[in-house]
Amino acid sequence: MDTVLTHLTTVLTTKFEVPADLITPRSTLADLELDSLAAVELYVTLQEHWNVPLDDSEATPDRTVGEISRTITTLLPQREQPAAGDESG
Template identity: 40%
Template sequence: MSVTQQSILGFMRDQLKKTFQIPDDQIEPTTTFGELELDSLALAELAVLLGEELGVTVTEDGITAETTLAEFAGEVEALVAPAGAAQ
């Protein structure tokens, strides 16, 4: 399975809508977590959901209110690449 930043963004979009009831029109790659008003517990839950989906350990460490969805997806993609290379 090839995991790209786009596929991670798609998964995050789905989870933000389904789990956190965030309207689709508020979710863009340039949207920050601060703009979504997600608290640290919500960020931790999103990280767990991503980790379960991708089979890697994802944490919310380093995410600030200014972090965009695209930046976070890029960090997650970097975690997946080494895990995939080890298989």
């Protein structure tokens, strides 16, 4: 599991008390029983942690954990993203 997805899972389990066994990349916010206010709060929490500009209008019940994770990953500076096949030396 990548760093963003791991942190997202941690936030969902600790701050929003979502059972860990319910969280998969395909789980929607509705599946996790997050109402619209909780979804916006999740986005704000993630923005603050990762220092990325998330659009909280996208915090809809049909958004999946995987989609949120991918969105954050694409917004991170290159240095924080794992580089596929990147070998230094």
